[in-house]
Amino acid sequence: MFLGRVVGTLVASRKEGTLEGLKFLVLRQIDVDRAETGTYVVAADAVGAGVGEIVLYASGSSARQTLVTKDRPVDAVIMAIVDTWEVHGETRYHKYRE
Amino acid sequence: MFLGRVVGTLVASRKEGTLEGLKFLVLRQIDVDRAETGTYVVAADAVGAGVGEIVLYASGSSARQTLVTKDRPVDAVIMAIVDTWEVHGETRYHKYRE
Amino acid sequence: MFLGRVVGTLVASRKEGTLEGLKFLVLRQIDVDRAETGTYVVAADAVGAGVGEIVLYASGSSARQTLVTKDRPVDAVIMAIVDTWEVHGETRYHKYRE
Amino acid sequence: MFLGRVVGTLVASRKEGTLEGLKFLVLRQIDVDRAETGTYVVAADAVGAGVGEIVLYASGSSARQTLVTKDRPVDAVIMAIVDTWEVHGETRYHKYRE
Amino acid sequence: MFLGRVVGTLVASRKEGTLEGLKFLVLRQIDVDRAETGTYVVAADAVGAGVGEIVLYASGSSARQTLVTKDRPVDAVIMAIVDTWEVHGETRYHKYRE
Numbered sequence: 001m002f003l004g005r006v007v008g009t010l011v012a013s014r015k016e017g018t019l020e021g022l023k024f025l026v027l028r029q030i031d032v033d034r035a036e037t038g039t040y041v042v043a044a045d046a047v048g049a050g051v052g053e054i055v056l057y058a059s060g061s062s063a064r065q066t067l068v069t070k071d072r073p074v075d076a077v078i079m080a081i082v083d084t085w086e087v088h089g090e091t092r093y094h095k096y097r098e
Numbered sequence: 099m100f101l102g103r104v105v106g107t108l109v110a111s112r113k114e115g116t117l118e119g120l121k122f123l124v125l126r127q128i129d130v131d132r133a134e135t136g137t138y139v140v141a142a143d144a145v146g147a148g149v150g151e152i153v154l155y156a157s158g159s160s161a162r163q164t165l166v167t168k169d170r171p172v173d174a175v176i177m178a179i180v181d182t183w184e185v186h187g188e189t190r191y192h193k194y195r196e
Numbered sequence: 197m198f199l200g201r202v203v204g205t206l207v208a209s210r211k212e213g214t215l216e217g218l219k220f221l222v223l224r225q226i227d228v229d230r231a232e233t234g235t236y237v238v239a240a241d242a243v244g245a246g247v248g249e250i251v252l253y254a255s256g257s258s259a260r261q262t263l264v265t266k267d268r269p270v271d272a273v274i275m276a277i278v279d280t281w282e283v284h285g286e287t288r289y290h291k292y293r294e
Numbered sequence: 295m296f297l298g299r300v301v302g303t304l305v306a307s308r309k310e311g312t313l314e315g316l317k318f319l320v321l322r323q324i325d326v327d328r329a330e331t332g333t334y335v336v337a338a339d340a341v342g343a344g345v346g347e348i349v350l351y352a353s354g355s356s357a358r359q360t361l362v363t364k365d366r367p368v369d370a371v372i373m374a375i376v377d378t379w380e381v382h383g384e385t386r387y388h389k390y391r392e
Numbered sequence: 393m394f395l396g397r398v399v400g401t402l403v404a405s406r407k408e409g410t411l412e413g414l415k416f417l418v419l420r421q422i423d424v425d426r427a428e429t430g431t432y433v434v435a436a437d438a439v440g441a442g443v444g445e446i447v448l449y450a451s452g453s454s455a456r457q458t459l460v461t462k463d464r465p466v467d468a469v470i471m472a473i474v475d476t477w478e479v480h481g482e483t484r485y486h487k488y489r490e
Contacts, residue, residue, distance in 0.1 A: 010180060012180045042099040051187075073167075089345075122252070124228060138227060237394065238394065361409075378403050
């Protein structure tokens, strides 16, 4: 999985029928220092994420292993909202101490 | 999923039998500012997209989760035509205001 | 899917049993202007392609959705021989007008 | 599979329900000389790996083929802790001789 | 599939249970001129390959379509040992004429 910052939303009214009701968010991939890597992805939201939040997203067939994405043509899903991570024993991000 | 602009069409008469009737479109991947990224992809069309439209496409096994691509050897599918997206609260694209 | 030019053939006599009878071709990936992109791939052939032909190939699990590749350990398959494509209304390739 | 060094941990309390109990680790991908390649990945842990250890991780649908990740939306899993590897007959890494 | 040269071996005693008995080899990806591309991969061995041999490997879910890798968390498998390939009618590699 990669880390991403939710930066926006996307609306598509004409789509494959099974996608009805799914929420699509625009993510910027970030590295462990929270710098943007230049990669964006449009992901389905399985956890109620909002713009500005830092999330974990899964790609490929694994993106279809959530309640809202099962059997649907989506290849990226936000499956967790990140609270905190640390690298080499040092906290690099903490959701409630920003 | 990634954003793409439909730039062309492709015809192949000699192909795996199950592909009969599928429509193949040529996409240029674009970023959230609608700049082309240099990547193209040939995708099956599941939503009736036309040249010039901005679409969302899914890759890998997820490309086989539409009515027209199920069990077929395709690894990219257009699963939505995009109406609008916004980034940092600002509309970056709106289909009907171009 | 990506476009490729068939540039060669590959023979392997010691291989996983289920691969018996499969034909392996060497492809150079090309872009929509038919320039080689530097990427090669060895693909199974599902359509009787020959050296010099321009083909469409699928990767990943989708490469196992043809009659000859089903349940076999192959991750790339030629699933169509391309007749023609056009970009921005202009024909960029036509098999029978070369 | 690729080699990675476990460099940190990640906590996410709001997540897809099936992820409850899974441990997420932050990896830096390394090459066969143990130099970091610049790529990081967040992986589920299937083997009880700890920070500092060198591990092997699998990506994509293969990441769901462990007891702890089955049917869950994860696309990377640590499936082995590496003891040693050698390249051209020379040991490049040995867990117990560092 | 891609071509690789087997350059080494890897041992991991602490691993997901289903991996018991699998042999892991270190590969350097090569191009059709046998130059190393800079990419390495650790692959399961399904054909009894040895260090020095040139092989074909499959990635992703296709890596689980061999007798030894079925349902196991591996994302790369050596599924053939290459005898020969030719490009533009010219033999670029022949196992028994080296």
